[in-house]
Amino acid sequence: MWMYLGLLAALFLGLHNLCKKHAVQGNEVFPVLLGTITAGFLFIVPFYIGSIFYPDITRELGFYIETIPWTTHGFILIKSMIMASSWILAYQALKHLPLTIVTPIRSAGPFFTFIGAIVIYKEAPNNWQWLGFFMIILSVIMYSQIGKKEGIHFKSNKWIFAIIGATFLGASSGLYDKFLIQGLLLNPQTLQFWFCFYTILILLLILSITWFPYASKRKAFKFRWTIPAVGILLQTADYFYFKALQDPEALIMLLSAIKRSQIIIAVVLGGILFKEKNKRKKLIPLAGIMIGVFLILYS
Template identity: 25%
Template sequence: MTWLYFALLAPLFWSLSNIVDKFAINHITSNCISFIFLLSIGNIFFAGAIYAYFQPTDLDLHIAVINICSGLAIFLQYFAYSYSLEDMDVSVVIPIHQSEPIFVLAASILIFHAIPTSWQVTGFAMIVVGILILCMSRQTIRGLGHPRHVVVLLVSAFFGAVSTVISDEILQLKSLESVLIFNFAGYALGGMLLLLVPKWRRLITNDLKTLNFKQFGIFGVTNIFDVGGYVFFMAALAAGGGAALVSVVVSIHPLFVLALGFLATKLFPKFIAEDIAPGGVVRKFLSIVIIVVGVAVISLQAM
């Protein structure tokens, strides 16, 4: 059962990263562009460290290019995530972000012509219902809060699914180390490409001039938490948990975020301001449970 402990540690580390992300985007950087730039470029150091330590010998230019595209998809996933995180509670962002299995299922249908089972369709419906409940608000006409951000987060989940499908295929041909190197490199490349847009380059440059060593350190911390979660996720797979079972356990990620967001708001209200009103917490919890069950139903059908 070692895989289970690793699988539980993965969402814990990712949740810690999400809470630090929320603080950083609201209190350190002045905009989401600077935030995602700082969030992404640190990955080049992780890519270099993996290469220096493991020195994989199965590097291939053609596969590397495809692998870098997978990393760019991860960048686009987090680009959309950061855009919505600036305005929404992290405990709302992450569950919608968790809808990635919907697009993995869609990709398997479109690319591999797989026929979904009735259980997979049920899981799909549950994720959609959970998202709708999560976003309900009396302040909007149709009861759907932040419709623009919901669409952006679904786009984020789509790019996450693209990266997952590509990486899953490449892992059948190449070692984990080489896949991680180019995934991280592609993610960092996405951040560097932001500098090609003059307006974004000015935003990034202005923020970099004002940040101090401690603030840069906070981005280092969130990168370590994020990479740590990914390492534990891979460790759970290596320990024999199986992709479907590990994915189901890791899907409780939003529950960790809800709990940590509630705790952070109570302890540090000046830095984190999640909606912790009883009605809001109950609604979030109900929607997260529905989404997690939907993810579990889709994932277990892949066994």
């Protein structure tokens, strides 16, 4: 069941990436990021209020937000710091690179997760799962070769390094999620609520220095409907992802790889909507990724 929850997470992540590309065009990264996280936070707030005044109903619905100790708050704050750094790098790269290049590089996240899962959690996939995993990784490498034909040289473009850094931090957060969900026994909505809360505080601190004091920057900001859409889609994707992680049998390295099937939405719809190049050639490694996901599910 956890594998199919991972596919649902991938669906909403793919839609989230499309909206994110539209949201950052012509906009400063930090206010867009703050807007998306705030929208996602407001989406969850009713569950927090319901947990206080109507705990029985929210428990029955499966959206109860638990009271947690301060030490657990500290662990969630660490996750917020990791992901805030990852998102800042990713959003900056997204403004300067095609979506059909950014998303495949982000798809290399499972490789970093793979190393951590083997070393930290001693995960042991079967033969079919190994084959599917490496199919995904090899397909991502093929994307890097296609990227060169769009004038994007992976060794000299600083935005490539930004997206690689974002991918590494995102993978680290994924490994940390397993500790938070299975080690600290946090339910998805509790983790999501406090994670958004602390991330908003971090972004407000950054914006108070880089954006709020400058009237010209504030006037240049363009609100788009995709900004709140990004936040809501991300929270929906995270909910299914965290629900999958609650399964004791869930393997984080495979779940991370399954999530990357979001690429089909980025390549097909992103290529059409944003008129990006080499769409047909990108379908070849796309097929490799989908075969890899199928092998994992088949196992």
